[in-house]
Amino acid sequence: xxxxxxxxxxxxxxxxxxxxxxxxxxxxxxxxxxxxxxxxxxxxxxxxxxxxxxxxxxxxxxxxxxxxxxxxxxxxxxxxxxxxxxxxxxxxxxxxxxxxxxxxxxxxxxxxxxxxxxxxxxxxxxxxxxxxxxxxxxxxxxxxxxxxxxxxxxxxxxxxxxxxxxxxxxxxxxxxxxxxxxxxxxxxxxxxxxxxxxxxxxxxxxxxxxxxxxxxxxxxxxxxxxxxxxxxxxxxxxxxxxxxxxxxxxxxxxxxxxxxxxx
Amino acid sequence: xxxxxxxxxxxxxxxxxxxxxxxxxxxxxxxxxxxxxxxxxxxxxxxxxxxxxxxxxxxxxxxxxxxxxxxxxxxxxxxxxxxxxxxxxxxxxxxxxxxxxxxxxxxxxxxxxxxxxxxxxxxxxxxxxxxxxxxxxxxxxxxxxxxxxxxxxxxxxxxxxxxxxxxxxxxxxxxxxxxxxxxxxxxxxxxxxxxxxxxxxxxxxxxxxxxxxxxxxxxxxxxxxxxxxxxxxxxxxxxxxxxxxxxxxxxxxxxxxxxxxxxxxxxxxxxxxxxxxxxxxxxxxxxxxxxxxxxxxxxxxxxxxxxxxxxxxxxxxx
Numbered sequence: 001x002x003x004x005x006x007x008x009x010x011x012x013x014x015x016x017x018x019x020x021x022x023x024x025x026x027x028x029x030x031x032x033x034x035x036x037x038x039x040x041x042x043x044x045x046x047x048x049x050x051x052x053x054x055x056x057x058x059x060x061x062x063x064x065x066x067x068x069x070x071x072x073x074x075x076x077x078x079x080x081x082x083x084x085x086x087x088x089x090x091x092x093x094x095x096x097x098x099x100x101x102x103x104x105x106x107x108x109x110x111x112x113x114x115x116x117x118x119x120x121x122x123x124x125x126x127x128x129x130x131x132x133x134x135x136x137x138x139x140x141x142x143x144x145x146x147x148x149x150x151x152x153x154x155x156x157x158x159x160x161x162x163x164x165x166x167x168x169x170x171x172x173x174x175x176x177x178x179x180x181x182x183x184x185x186x187x188x189x190x191x192x193x194x195x196x197x198x199x200x201x202x203x204x205x206x207x208x209x210x211x212x213x214x215x216x217x218x219x220x221x222x223x224x225x226x227x228x229x230x231x232x233x234x235x236x237x238x239x240x241x242x243x244x245x246x247x248x249x250x251x252x253x254x255x256x257x258x259x260x261x262x263x
Numbered sequence: 264x265x266x267x268x269x270x271x272x273x274x275x276x277x278x279x280x281x282x283x284x285x286x287x288x289x290x291x292x293x294x295x296x297x298x299x300x301x302x303x304x305x306x307x308x309x310x311x312x313x314x315x316x317x318x319x320x321x322x323x324x325x326x327x328x329x330x331x332x333x334x335x336x337x338x339x340x341x342x343x344x345x346x347x348x349x350x351x352x353x354x355x356x357x358x359x360x361x362x363x364x365x366x367x368x369x370x371x372x373x374x375x376x377x378x379x380x381x382x383x384x385x386x387x388x389x390x391x392x393x394x395x396x397x398x399x400x401x402x403x404x405x406x407x408x409x410x411x412x413x414x415x416x417x418x419x420x421x422x423x424x425x426x427x428x429x430x431x432x433x434x435x436x437x438x439x440x441x442x443x444x445x446x447x448x449x450x451x452x453x454x455x456x457x458x459x460x461x462x463x464x465x466x467x468x469x470x471x472x473x474x475x476x477x478x479x480x481x482x483x484x485x486x487x488x489x490x491x492x493x494x495x496x497x498x499x500x501x502x503x504x505x506x507x508x509x510x511x512x513x514x515x516x517x518x519x520x521x522x523x524x525x526x527x528x529x530x531x532x533x534x535x536x537x538x539x540x541x542x543x544x545x546x547x548x549x550x551x552x553x554x555x556x557x558x559x560x561x562x563x564x565x566x567x568x569x570x571x572x573x574x575x576x577x578x579x580x581x
Contacts, residue, residue, distance in 0.1 A: 008363040012349065012356070019351035019392070110347035113408065116311055117364035118337040256314040 001126065005119045009127025010134075013101060017135060026096045027135045031089045031143040038082035039147065042075045043154050068158060075155045076162050079147070080225035083168060086140055086147075087211045090180040093136035098187030101128055103196065112259055121255050128188065133180035140176050144168075171231045178238040179211075185245035192252050264289050264324060265310060265416060265447050271318030272305050279305045281471045283319070287464075292438065292448045294462030296455065298566050301469045303451040304344055307418045310449070312336045323416055324447075337366065340414030342422055346405035350394030354385055354404045357393055358411055365412035379407035382437055384430065398425040406434060410441075417441065417448045423457060435461050455558045465558075473565045481561050487514050488530045492523040492541065493550035506544050512536065524554070 017023055065073035105111045114124060144163075152160030214230060226234075265287040272280040280302040287293040295303045308314045310321055312332030321328040323335045348357050355376055362372040380386045383403035388396070393404055402425045409417065422438065423431035438461060442448055452458050458465055459478040466475040474481065482488075494500055500518040507516040507525060512533045515526040523541075527533040530553045538551060 005364060008360060011363075012352070012360040015356055016349060016351045108347060108350060109343070109345040110349055112313070112343045112345075113341065113347045113361070113405075114364065115313055116336060116339070116341040116343070117361065118333050118366070119364050120333070259308060259313055 002120075002123060005123040006127045006130070009119075009124055010131045013128060013131030016101070016104075017097065017131070020100070023097060023100055027093050027139050030092060031139045034082070034085035034089060035143045035147045035150075038078050039151055039154065041078050042151050042159070045071060045075050045078070046155050065162075072156055072158060075151070075159060079151050079159055079163055083163070083225055084211065084214075086144055086168075087171070087175065087179060089140045089143070090133075090136045090176045091183050091211055093139065094132045094180045094183040095187035097135065098128065098132040098184045099191045101132060102188050102191035103194075106191070115255055115259065121253050122250075125188065125249065125253055129181060129184045132184045132187070133177065136180050136183075137177050141172060144172055167226055167228045167231055170228065171226065171234075174235050175231055175238065178235060178242065182238050182242050182245060185242060185249055189245060189249055189252060265293075265321070265449065266323075267306075267310065267319070267321040269319035270306070270309060270316050270321055272302070272309060272314070273317040278470060280309070280316075283468070283471055285466055285472060285475055287447045287449060289447055290442050290445045291464065292442050292450060292462045294458040294465040295449060295451045295468060296453070296458055296465055296562060297468040301566070302471075303468065304420060306468070307341065307420060307449065307451060311339050311341050311418055313341075335416075337412075338415045340409040340412065340417045342405055342409040342417075342419040344420045346401040348393045348396075348401055348404055348408075351392060353390050353392055354380060354396075354407075355389045357404060358408055361408045362411050367412060375411050375413075376407075379410050380404075382410065383407045384433065399427060399430060402426055403430065403434075410437075415446055417446055418451070419448065420451045421453070422450060423454065431457075455562060459558050467562060467565050469566050474561075478558060482558055487526045487528050489554040490525045490527055490530055490534060490537065491550075491552045491554045492525060492537070492546075492548060493552075494521070494523065494546055495549050496547040498545060498547075503541060503544060503546060506540065510537065510540055 017027075061077045062070060062073040065076045068076055105114075115121065148160045148163040151163060152158075214226070214234070265285075267286070268284050270280060270283040271278065283302075283306060285293070295306065297303050305314070309316045309328070310323065312323075312328060312335040315329060324338060326335050326338075328335060349360070352360070358376045358379065359372060362375055367375055377386070377389075380389050383406050385400065385403050385407065388400065393401060396404070402422075406419075406422060409419065417438075419438065423434055426434060435457065438448060438450070442463070450458065450462060462478060464475060464477055465481055466472045467481075492500075500521060500523045503523060504516055504518070507513050507523070512527055512529075513525055514528065517524050525537060527537065534551055534553075538548060541548060
């Protein structure tokens, strides 16, 4: 693996992304929207008196926030419960970038001139994977930090500490990049089989189902947010899936196969 | 130098290229002519180290295809059938990217980009995104991309398609200078006129090479050229047939519509001697014209009509 080639691909893909306003919007807006909804609820609770009767089902979760008054505990529940969305950003955004990148190359027939250079297919794919995953990881981290500080500023610094807890720090550092990588690999694999970016994203969109399923199951089993065990098991499962995707991707992206099937 | 020996490529049950053998010397332009699906693109892809041959072998500047394909790709420039540019990037950034992939860096890269944008007449458009370019402009950038790293071996697939006559001539002239600089160049084209003007030798292929020769010899077909000699004066053309039969370089002669038709092997070498002998014998010559078949006639005789099989090969190989 020669880093010069990988860096050349990353630079090119970065320029491509910056020039593609629609795709750039797809990186930034979902993250902001996912963060804005709970923040809006926290602000709503902050400016309105909290009637414990209005809390309904949420009330049963408040005991998970000892030491916080009911209003802050309710806000704490809201910010933590919505944080599962922070795992949807790395699942969805890199796939959008990767599918656009591969299908764009197919449409423009620009894979062949790249493969005619001394660059190896693996260097091209690693460059594409990094350049597709990095914006999503950075967007997720940036919005995570923003989310923590803005909610702390709106309500109470205790919310910032709650958001930046050990579980989510580990999730941000390990699970987010891993999900990004899996999403990219799936995006590339799916893109090799279809000729339309939206179709690829729809097929690849199934990746979000397990994340939502775990979040919903956790909610109904009385969890306000993911546990450390769930995050670590998630790391392991996603890492295994990445291994499977790499084997499949290596088979699909053999130089000759790209030219005869995709080029 | 390109040396291909019994190269073959199969896609499943379909043979796209079969028993292809030819050499292209340093400082030579070799044209590959053939109908759609004849295997030209597959041949170039094999020789450029993009796909592996199913049979045979090839050496490019002494490097063996297969084990040394990466090194071969480094010294090879390929103009692909489709320009394949990155639309969101400017012409300069497109070339910069490929320059880096070919190992150019820093000032060397910037100089190469500027130089080849100038060669193809695109300096003024260097900082515009190629997505807004016309087909011809895209082709020019793709040509610059193929030349950027000054490759020793160059494959050009339809180099002047989509170019206006003036730009096409500029590119042809530049390719000729590359030949003069000792590069080995393979040109795939459907443009017979271009092949005749540009190529030192032409290979007509349909899965395999049907014929390889210089354009002039291909036109002559059987190896001789018919030279038409137009005469005026009292003496009838038939009266010179006896003289012509005695000339050692004349391989046949006849008369038609008041003119002599003389078959010679090398018109450029033989015509002066032929004219001298006829004038000495009293002929009053007003014109000497080489009557050769057109390359198109030769091509059509060899490949015939494009059949269904070719179309299938094309789909599979593309």
